[in-house]
Amino acid sequence: MRRTLVALVPLLLRAQPATKIEVGGASTKLDALGPVVVGKDGSLGLVAGWAEMSEQKRETAQRTLARRNAKRLEILQAKAEAKAAAEKQRGPVRRAFGRVGRLLSSVASRCSSVVRRLRRKRRAQLEEASEPT
Numbered sequence: 001m002r003r004t005l006v007a008l009v010p011l012l013l014r015a016q017p018a019t020k021i022e023v024g025g026a027s028t029k030l031d032a033l034g035p036v037v038v039g040k041d042g043s044l045g046l047v048a049g050w051a052e053m054s055e056q057k058r059e060t061a062q063r064t065l066a067r068r069n070a071k072r073l074e075i076l077q078a079k080a081e082a083k084a085a086a087e088k089q090r091g092p093v094r095r096a097f098g099r100v101g102r103l104l105s106s107v108a109s110r111c112s113s114v115v116r117r118l119r120r121k122r123r124a125q126l127e128e129a130s131e132p133t
Contacts, residue, residue: 035062037074042076 035048047053047061 034058035065036069037065038072038076040072042072 034047037045
């Protein structure tokens with residue numbers, strides 16, 4: 001973590017005034033570290049090598065990222081709303097039964113493994129008893 005901060009100090013010292021762009025009515029500030037990139041899973045990151053990019057590449061990247069981020073945020077918001085609606089539709093009783101079902105499945109799998117061990121042990125005992133001494 002410390003190495004990362006030390007490496008960023010020269011970039012911050014060379015920082016120029018922030019650039020603003022508007023995406024769908026919302027303005028976004030871009031600083032020396034570059035724009036924030038929204039991943040498909042909702043994770044956030046920065047553009048690698050932003051300080052070394054030419055001005056033309058930066059402008060192209062800003063436009064591309066603005067469109068991509070807006071689309072990804074829209075998709076993530078829709079997924080979150082769909083999940084909330086599905087959870088609300090299930091209701092508290094069905095959610096509880098879902099938890100109980102998972103618990104029962106876990107208990108059944110443990111019981112079946114115990115039964116298998118007991119059967120193996122019993123088979124071994126029978127084989128020992130039937131062997132001539």
